[in-house]
Amino acid sequence: MSRNVKAYIAGVYEHPTRKAVDKTLVQLHAEVAIGALKDAGLSMQDVDGYFCDGSVPGLGGMIMAEYMGLDLSYTDTTETGGSSYLVHVGHAMRAIAAGKCNVALITLAGRPRAEGLTALAARDGGNDAPERGFELPYGPAVTNLYAMSAMRHMYEYGTTSEQLAWIKVAASHHAQHNENAMLRDVVTVEDVVNSPLVADPLHRLDCCVISDGGGALVVVSPEIAKSLGHRSVKILGQGEAIKHLNAGQIDLTYTGAVKSGPSAFEEAGVTPADIDYVSIYDSFTITVLETLEDLGFCAKGEGGKFVADGALISGVGRLPFNTDGGGLCNNHPGNRGGMTKVIEAVRQLRGEAHPKVQVPDCTLALAHGTGGQISQRAGSATLIMGRNDA
Numbered sequence: 081m082s083r084n085v086k087a088y089i090a091g092v093y094e095h096p097t098r099k100a101v102d103k104t105l106v107q108l109h110a111e112v113a114i115g116a117l118k119d120a121g122l123s124m125q126d127v128d129g130y131f132c133d134g135s136v137p138g139l140g141g142m143i144m145a146e147y148m149g150l151d152l153s154y155t156d157t158t159e160t161g162g163s164s165y166l167v168h169v170g171h172a173m174r175a176i177a178a179g180k181c182n183v184a185l186i187t188l189a190g191r192p193r194a195e196g197l198t199a200l201a202a203r204d205g206g207n208d209a210p211e212r213g214f215e216l217p218y219g220p221a222v223t224n225l226y227a228m229s230a231m232r233h234m235y236e237y238g239t240t241s242e243q244l245a246w247i248k249v250a251a252s253h254h255a256q257h258n259e260n261a262m263l264r265d266v267v268t269v270e271d272v273v274n275s276p277l278v279a280d281p282l283h284r285l286d287c288c289v290i291s292d293g294g295g296a297l298v299v300v301s302p303e304i305a306k307s308l309g310h311r312s313v314k315i316l317g318q319g320e321a322i323k324h325l326n327a328g329q330i331d332l333t334y335t336g337a338v339k340s341g342p343s344a345f346e347e348a349g350v351t352p353a354d355i356d357y358v359s360i361y362d363s364f365t366i367t368v369l370e371t372l373e374d375l376g377f378c379a380k381g382e383g384g385k386f387v388a389d390g391a392l393i394s395g396v397g398r399l400p401f402n403t404d405g406g407g408l409c410n411n412h413p414g415n416r417g418g419m420t421k422v423i424e425a426v427r428q429l430r431g432e433a434h435p436k437v438q439v440p441d442c443t444l445a446l447a448h449g450t451g452g453q454i455s456q457r458a459g460s461a462t463l464i465m466g467r468n469d470a
Contacts, residue, residue, distance in 0.1 A: 088313060096260050130156075193291055234281060
């Protein structure tokens, strides 16, 4: 394993709200920032790097810097949807290594439940993209765009709805122990496949929840991490990639993880077989299945067999995943759930996950974020972290 650690995650915080009718977007950003800095043992005055994405409209980085009173030497507002925050971690790591900053704050906030999805889409301006004029006449929606990938995977590899259902089952087994999770009832494969069909072959329980909330991370230099004790988590490797339609030459059965994953593993000096725990972006069950294949945890087309029979359930299966309940059961703030994937991975490496789902001797963890639609255009980012054994 590579020991040339360039940066550490020293603080994390997940907002407990799931419907923020009494808070503005910038309030949520500030509250998660305060929480993560407190967790790290730092303050706003220590922050000299700030990262956020398009969830803050307009000149978001400048708006939030002023709102929180930050004195910055570095800022980054890269927007790749649900993978943004894992991209930000990699960018923060490299900025710290280059001497551009020492304490990088990364914040996420979203209010899709309080605002309504129509208002959120209008604010984000997604329909202004140049290619949308060619696509909108066909009525694309997020669910049917993911359903296209699921249908193709089933056609190519014989994947079944029952196999996809096991991903939801695993998430529900973990969410029952999370007091903040939106869906805490344990479900069965039969519950999933008998839930209403939303977009063939995806059922309602194949889809993520919609929540308000947010989270924050504090990334620091090795020198600062050393001064903060042993709760900081090592950033070992990070990779990012974009998958797009390529003028119509697109395979619906893979994600950008085919590129971001190998890059992260190479930088970390580890392999999929070394990983103890994974946090995988789970907008839909098919997102998880394809990502696991693309990251190398199983061969392409073998994802259905890999996830079946409880393989992803902590304490039962070979590869525990999303032990907070993930987007399928816990929360999914503003279509940017990659942040929470990093937070739960840090909890696992610290030994601070719920005792019922804590992975014993968790040494290496992987978090992966996906932004956009995997059947269309999407960003991917993979992050590999290690327990601080200094």
